[in-house]
Amino acid sequence: MTTNNEKSLQHIETNILKAESTWFLYIVETRFGHWYTGITTNVEKRFATHQAGKGAKNLRGKGPLLLIHQQQVGNKSEASKLEYQFKKLSRAKKEAYVLAFNSGTIESA
Structure with missing residues (x-):
């Protein structure tokens, strides 16, 4: 197999792994x-x-940063x-969502 074919296969494998990956929302x-x-x-x-x-x-330039939700x-x-x-919500609704999630009243999607 040539190097170009190997690179193509690696690219395809990488894309498949990305598609199957678990994604997270974080704040x-x-x-x-x-x-x-x-x-x-x-x-x-x-x-x-x-x-x-x-x-x-x-x-x-806005650090230190704190990871408050994932x-x-x-x-x-x-x-x-x-x-x-989530980005469309008001700050109060975002805070309520994070609080509810952390207290276990919202299940992850």
């Missing part, structure tokens, strides 16, 4: 009390990227939809 709080919401397959790695000042421009969602499509819905 990071800045030192100013602002909330940033995102999705990822690896919350710890993504949070470390944010802490290092890389990744989302919205969070650069929730397993399912596939990327479900995670994106939940993120979109």
Whole structure:
């Protein structure tokens, strides 16, 4: 097998693994009390990227950051939809959602 074919197979395998990955919704709080919401397959790695000042421009220079919420969602499509819905909520409703989730009254999607 040639190198190009091997690279193509690796690319296909990587895409299949990404499609089958479990996605998470997460919320990071800045030192100013602002909330940033995102999705990822690896919350710890993504949070470390944010802490290092890389990744989302919205969070650069606003540390220290605090990971205040993470929730397993399912596939990327479900995670994106939940993120979109969550971002449309008021701050009070976001806080109520996180509180309810942490108290166990909301199940992960």
